[in-house]
Amino acid sequence: MLSIRNLGIRYGQIDAVRNINFDVNDGEIVCLIGANGAGKTSTLCAIMGLVPIANGSIEFSGTDLGGMPTEKIVRMGISLIPEGRRIFSRLSVEKNLLLGGITIQDDDVQSMIGEMYSRFPILKERCNQLAGTLSGGEQQMLAVARSLMSKPKMLLMDEPSLGLAPMLVKSNFDLICRLRDEGNTILLVEQNVNQSLRITDRAYIIENGELVASGSGSELMESDFVRNSYLGITDSK
Amino acid sequence: MEIAIQYITNALSVGGTYALLALGLAIVFGILGFINFAHGEIMTICGYVLFYAMAIGLPFWFAIIIGVIMAGVAAVIMERIAFRPLRGANPMSLLIAGFALSGALQISFLVFLGERPKPVPMPEYFTGAIKIGGIYIGVVQVISIAVTIVAVFALNLFLKRTKFGISLLAAAEDFSIARLMGIRANAIFSGTFAISGLLAGIAGVLWLAQRGSVSYTMGFTPLIKAFIATIIGGMGSLTGAVLGGFLLGALEIVFQIILPSEQLIFRDPIVLFFLIAVLLFRPGGLIQEKKESMR
Numbered sequence: 067m068l069s070i071r072n073l074g075i076r077y078g079q080i081d082a083v084r085n086i087n088f089d090v091n092d093g094e095i096v097c098l099i100g101a102n103g104a105g106k107t108s109t110l111c112a113i114m115g116l117v118p119i120a121n122g123s124i125e126f127s128g129t130d131l132g133g134m135p136t137e138k139i140v141r142m143g144i145s146l147i148p149e150g151r152r153i154f155s156r157l158s159v160e161k162n163l164l165l166g167g168i169t170i171q172d173d174d175v176q177s178m179i180g181e182m183y184s185r186f187p188i189l190k191e192r193c194n195q196l197a198g199t200l201s202g203g204e205q206q207m208l209a210v211a212r213s214l215m216s217k218p219k220m221l222l223m224d225e226p227s228l229g230l231a232p233m234l235v236k237s238n239f240d241l242i243c244r245l246r247d248e249g250n251t252i253l254l255v256e257q258n259v260n261q262s263l264r265i266t267d268r269a270y271i272i273e274n275g276e277l278v279a280s281g282s283g284s285e286l287m288e289s290d291f292v293r294n295s296y297l298g299i300t301d302s303k
Numbered sequence: 304m305e306i307a308i309q310y311i312t313n314a315l316s317v318g319g320t321y322a323l324l325a326l327g328l329a330i331v332f333g334i335l336g337f338i339n340f341a342h343g344e345i346m347t348i349c350g351y352v353l354f355y356a357m358a359i360g361l362p363f364w365f366a367i368i369i370g371v372i373m374a375g376v377a378a379v380i381m382e383r384i385a386f387r388p389l390r391g392a393n394p395m396s397l398l399i400a401g402f403a404l405s406g407a408l409q410i411s412f413l414v415f416l417g418e419r420p421k422p423v424p425m426p427e428y429f430t431g432a433i434k435i436g437g438i439y440i441g442v443v444q445v446i447s448i449a450v451t452i453v454a455v456f457a458l459n460l461f462l463k464r465t466k467f468g469i470s471l472l473a474a475a476e477d478f479s480i481a482r483l484m485g486i487r488a489n490a491i492f493s494g495t496f497a498i499s500g501l502l503a504g505i506a507g508v509l510w511l512a513q514r515g516s517v518s519y520t521m522g523f524t525p526l527i528k529a530f531i532a533t534i535i536g537g538m539g540s541l542t543g544a545v546l547g548g549f550l551l552g553a554l555e556i557v558f559q560i561i562l563p564s565e566q567l568i569f570r571d572p573i574v575l576f577f578l579i580a581v582l583l584f585r586p587g588g589l590i591q592e593k594k595e596s597m598r
């Protein structure tokens with residue numbers, strides 16, 4: 067569905083991402099893992115057309131996204147839940163959802179909002195409240211719901227469990243699994259390596275803007291490199 | 304009592320004009336992140352359109368409508384030609400582009416339309432006074448206040464109730480995320496300038512109603528006042544712009560009254576001094592709004 071070839075991203079003189087290749091197939095969860103500053107957010111931003119591509123190509127369902135404006139990429143059916151949620155804090159919960167559905171038919175908007183409220187009942191209770199007054203967990207739900215409003219074919223999630231209490235982290239991963247089971251395709255960026263590798267179909271590990279490892283979740287869980295550097299397990303086998 | 308009410312209506316009508324202009328500056332700043340220094344020239348364009356529309360014999364009200372609409376159109380064209388090519392550039396470049404545009408427009412007005420101020424006669428019913436509760440109040444003042452109130456309420460309704468208005472508010476808070484929702488950046492740019500231009504057009508008509516003629520430098524003074532009002536109100540805050548405009552108008556009238564006539568030339572410096580004092584206590588202006596950076 068999504069295929070990234072030799073992707074390079076540059077900010078002025080800084081090479082944030084170099085020569086990255088990966089694919090996401092229909093119905094999969096694929097995970098990008100890396101330390102702070104590895105280039106994960108940059109990669110997602112490049113897919114959405116928010117930062118220009120310096121090298122390589124990004125293809126979605128056979129269409130080259132290079133140079134396409136963000137608003138068109140959204141209409142192709144990709145939706146990003148950005149790092150730090152970035153809900154519109156000065157607007158009400160309902161207006162946030164409305165904006166999420168700006169690309170769908172007017173008649174569909176109300177029924178989609180209803181669908182989001184039944185999925186996340188707490189949002190219905192808070193529908194007229196300013197989004198900035200929601201708790202962190204509720205804001206995360208709103209960010210997810212806002213993204214789903216556009217009925218995306220593919221969801222990009224940038225560190226959705228960042229800043230959530232451990233209990234909420236668990237329910238967040240459950241939600242991601244549920245979304246996949248409902249047929250969504252998900253590209254997940256995470257620093258919670260342990261949990262991500264459990265649920266993901268495949269994962270790619272980025273260090274300093276370059277791919278250093280890839281494989282299925284269970285393969286990577288077993289690899290010494292991942293165990294040492296990312297899971298903090300130093301066992302003598 | 305009568306005098307007091309006349310002064311208050313004066314303050315409100317002058318302040319209202321500043322408020323409308325300041326709103327136009329603030330909406331562009333709030334959404335697009337730069338100050339349009341050619342905003343005053345949009346007012347001037349409205350003034351010239353009004354003059355020529357009346358010169359060819361169009362009725363007054365019709366000329367006003369055309370003038371205000373042309374101000375909106377001029378603002379959209381301005382954005383297309385001068386600002387859109389610089390999208391994403393440093394706000395300083397956009398500021399300088401605005402200065403350049405303002406200068407170029409003033410020179411063009413001077414060269415093509417002449418140096419002499421052109422009279423825009425107001426109809427008689429506009430210049431008189433009406434009696435409300437035994438007190439005479441200038442019709443122009445009453446109309447100015449009413450128009451300001453209607454414009455501010457209409458803008459508020461538009462921003463809160465329509466899909467496009469809500470999109471603009473979203474873009475003001477976080478432009479890139481608004482684009483991630485699928486809101487078209489070009490529509491935001493054009494829409495913002497259209498609103499800003501319509502407000503400048505309305506302010507231009509009110510300004511002319513009080514001065515009676517349009518010249519190539521007409522936009523300069525009001526732009527400076529509006530700029531001051533937006534800073535006092537809090538850059539980018541729409542409520543702040545309105546408050547700042549009225550505060551500036553009120554201070555001007557107050558000092559107009561209390562200063563002896565030979566010291567009236569000190570009015571503007573004294574008003575500025577007061578406003579600087581406001582900034583000392585609230586450096587971000589009366590109302591401060593956070594804005595996400597673009598990415």
Ligand SMILES: Nc1ncnc2c1ncn2[C@@H]1O[C@H](COP(=O)(O)OP(=O)(O)OP(=O)(O)O)[C@@H](O)[C@H]1O
Nearest residue numbers: 077080082100101102103104105106107108109149
């Ligand atoms: N707008 C920018 N201008 C300049 N450099 C940037 C910009 N955005 C990111 N970078 C740099 O690019 C590199 C990759 O950043 P990126 O945000 O993609 O990392 P990340 O993997 O998402 O990190 P984190 O886990 O902290 O979110 C970093 O070195 C960062 O400093």
Ligand SMILES: [Mg+2]
Nearest residue numbers: 106107108149
């Ligand atoms: Mg990141």
